[in-house]
Amino acid sequence: MARDFWSAELRRVAERLRQSGQRVTRQRLAVFTALARLGGHRTAEEIYDVVRAQHPDVNLSTVYRNLDLGVELGLVTQTDLGGGVRRFELVRAERHHHLVCQQCGAVFELEDDLLEPLRAALRERYGFVARMDHFAIFGTCSACWSRSRAAGTRAPA
Template identity: 50%
Template sequence: MATHPTIGESLRQEGYRLTPQRMMILAIIRDSSDHISAEEIHQKVRQQYPFVNISTVYRTLNLLKKLRLISETDLGEGYVRYELLERGRHHHLVCRRCGESFAFEHELLRPLQLRLLKEYGFTADVDHFAIFGLCQRCRPAEEMNDVRKEGQHGAA
């Protein structure tokens, strides 16, 4: 029932206030099994206390993102989803054809992160990537589609 102590305390230690709105929002993110949208958070907060404004939800999410406590991901649904970062870093492959999304290990981004640091002196925030493309199942279908179109005028 109580808000996640470590995250609430992280906020206060950074000089921010732990208000009832923020406690409710934090509890909902923590209790949600996977990525959750701002609108879903807003709905659930309102079940407890109906006067919370959606802009408070967005402002809280932006604050938590700034403090690197949550990650924000665009899975191509027309809105973004949020997740506790302490839950373990992972990333997503999103198929542009079927819309399905697949997780992939943070490990695969390490080499890139290192090269950017070595060659450009740039410290990349690699909290949560979403990479778009074609999944294994959809690629054949897409290629067949290309062939049909090329067939219309004969050349590649």
């Protein structure tokens, strides 16, 4: 089942590459395959380690170029979940975002439909059509907030 899912995802990636006039190369497929198999939000270096194991001739700059192309084509999302490190994820059918706790580093998924009122307000008030594909909102999780309140300290707002 999981193998069929990733095969379908990689066929979708290959089709999108072709539609945009890009070649479907061995290196490109290796990068997107590694990203799909790793799942989640991965650094270019993590992806590179997987690709290099099977394709020693592929270098880190090739991984970055293909990830950047994936972002440009809407196949891959790029997010900074803290620490200034770009993380990449293969785009899923449903958009999602993240809440990142600056105290403990926990990351929680945020459903896209919660952002629709913001999109509507931006369109109405500013005439701006926001592209909110994937991003992180930083703050304090409930567990850290509770701990700080119990300790009598103030958690950052």
